[in-house]
Amino acid sequence: MTHEEVSSMGTAAKLVTVTINGKKYGADEDEILLSVAVREKIAIPHLCYEASLDPYGACRLCMVEVVRHGKREMVTSCTTRVTDGLEVVTDGPEVVKHRSILFELYLAEAPKSEVIKAMAARYGVTKTRFLKKIDTTDSLGNKCILCGLCVRACNELMGAGAIGFVNRGPYTVVNTPYFEASRDCLGCGACVKVCPTNAVEMEDQKNERIMKSWSNTRVPLAQCDCCGRYYAPKALAATILARVTPSLKEEIARCCPECRGKLIAKKEILAKTGGAR
Amino acid sequence: MDEKTLDIIISRYEAPAGRLLGIMGEIQNQEGYIPRETLEILSVKLEVPLSQLYGLATFYSFFSLKPVGDHVITVCMGTACHVKGAVKILKALEEMLGIKSEASEDGKFSITTEDKKFTLEIARCFGACSMAPVLRVDGNLYGYATPENLPGILAEYGWERHEN
Numbered sequence: 552m553t554h555e556e557v558s559s560m561g562t563a564a565k566l567v568t569v570t571i572n573g574k575k576y577g578a579d580e581d582e583i584l585l586s587v588a589v590r591e592k593i594a595i596p597h598l599c600y601e602a603s604l605d606p607y608g609a610c611r612l613c614m615v616e617v618v619r620h621g622k623r624e625m626v627t628s629c630t631t632r633v634t635d636g637l638e639v640v641t642d643g644p645e646v647v648k649h650r651s652i653l654f655e656l657y658l659a660e661a662p663k664s665e666v667i668k669a670m671a672a673r674y675g676v677t678k679t680r681f682l683k684k685i686d687t688t689d690s691l692g693n694k695c696i697l698c699g700l701c702v703r704a705c706n707e708l709m710g711a712g713a714i715g716f717v718n719r720g721p722y723t724v725v726n727t728p729y730f731e732a733s734r735d736c737l738g739c740g741a742c743v744k745v746c747p748t749n750a751v752e753m754e755d756q757k758n759e760r761i762m763k764s765w766s767n768t769r770v771p772l773a774q775c776d777c778c779g780r781y782y783a784p785k786a787l788a789a790t791i792l793a794r795v796t797p798s799l800k801e802e803i804a805r806c807c808p809e810c811r812g813k814l815i816a817k818k819e820i821l822a823k824t825g826g827a828r
Numbered sequence: 829m830d831e832k833t834l835d836i837i838i839s840r841y842e843a844p845a846g847r848l849l850g851i852m853g854e855i856q857n858q859e860g861y862i863p864r865e866t867l868e869i870l871s872v873k874l875e876v877p878l879s880q881l882y883g884l885a886t887f888y889s890f891f892s893l894k895p896v897g898d899h900v901i902t903v904c905m906g907t908a909c910h911v912k913g914a915v916k917i918l919k920a921l922e923e924m925l926g927i928k929s930e931a932s933e934d935g936k937f938s939i940t941t942e943d944k945k946f947t948l949e950i951a952r953c954f955g956a957c958s959m960a961p962v963l964r965v966d967g968n969l970y971g972y973a974t975p976e977n978l979p980g981i982l983a984e985y986g987w988e989r990h991e992n
């Protein structure tokens with residue numbers, strides 16, 4: 552999409568032009584550079600960027616070179632907001648060198664992660680000179696890069712705060728306090744969803760959800776009154792129920808989303824047809 | 829730690845900055861470690877997730893989650909002390925106290941004797957490198973330590989050689 556086309560759409564934000572690898576692109580002022588690149592299909596490797604959380608810049612993989620006030624500097628594109636006339640180079644020699652080293656480090660830090668292996672290979676890195684960290688007791692299967700997304704999703708998005716960083720330096724891991732089943736865990740699975748390396752393991756067994764990576768925390772699942780299947784963690788359902796209007800509460804409390812849809816549709820049809828079939 | 833004492837400590841920390849560390853520091857000083865129940869009550873009182881408090885407690889070497897002995901011996905393993913033979917000091921202390929160091933899960937080094945009289949810990953640089961190798965017993969600093977002068981130092985704290 553060209554700058555003009557975007558302008559004609561009449562968005563409220565001020566439009567700016569940025570140059571990425573010599574080509575000009577339109578963007579909203581203060582848009583995150585990485586998301587501009589993603590939209591324009593310009594490849595920048597990244598692991599810890601999550602649109603629903605504030606930019607944090609933990610993994611350092613999304614480094615690019617920008618020219619600002621005539622000076623070149625390396626920045627993380629997920630924490631850089633675009634300004635008019637910004638010049639960006641995503642694959643200069645310095646960036647490439649930096650990235651390769653990082654990939655080597657990540658291959659050693661999370662040697663079992665297929666995501667990282669595939670990503671590194673795309674950038675030509677298939678081996679690491681660093682000692683691979685293999686711990687057979689690691690609850691995250693030697694896939695965690697300690698980006699903190701799961702911790703932040705649990706805290707900032709869900710307000711549960713069930714998991715956190717434990718220990719320091721090379722001993723750092725993510726887990727529950729005292730490595731015991733968490734009382735704060737809602738079983739929502741946000742951690743599973745945001746983890747860029749698919750490290751977090753969870754499994755539903757009948758009427759229970761087991762957060763395997765988080766000290767095998769077990770949360771009970773709620774059963775649908777209509778179809779009988781177990782569909783969501785009870786604690787999560789309770790948190791959500793507390794936020795909805797009373798008139799909707801009953802349907803939501805009793806049924807799974809699918810049955811709920813059917814139930815509401817049925818009600819409306821009945822109302823419209825006056826109860827006649 | 830009883831709740832009243834904890835409340836008094838909490839009341840001393842109004843400002844959010846440094847609050848958690850301040851309160852946890854006082855608990856550590858009074859109890860010699862951070863008891864689990866105290867951390868759990870603190871989490872409820874301050875409305876801070878237990879995971880965050882536990883993170884702090886395991887991050888800083890100053891905090892201990894296990895009860896420590898009557899006297900805490902901290903051996904400096906900083907660069908200067910290391911070069912000046914801190915490893916020998918540590919080995920000698922282990923031998924004197926009859927304990928064996930092993931790599932712990934959390935990377936913290938802290939072992940307590942069976943009779944709970946002494947706890948042996950390590951730290952990085954006390955800032956007293958000119959007297960390396962250095963050790964500290966309950967807040968008292970001892971420089972120019974040698975395996976030979978250790979028995980004299982520990983004797984001040986009630987250490988006796990057990991013949992076995």
Ligand code: SF4
Nearest residue numbers: 695696698699701746
């Ligand atoms: S488990 Fe996943 S999301 Fe959590 S810190 Fe590790 S890599 Fe990041």
Ligand code: FES
Nearest residue numbers: 599608610611629
């Ligand atoms: S995506 Fe930018 S630092 Fe991780």
Ligand code: FES
Nearest residue numbers: 904906909954956
């Ligand atoms: S290295 Fe031991 S006091 Fe500095």
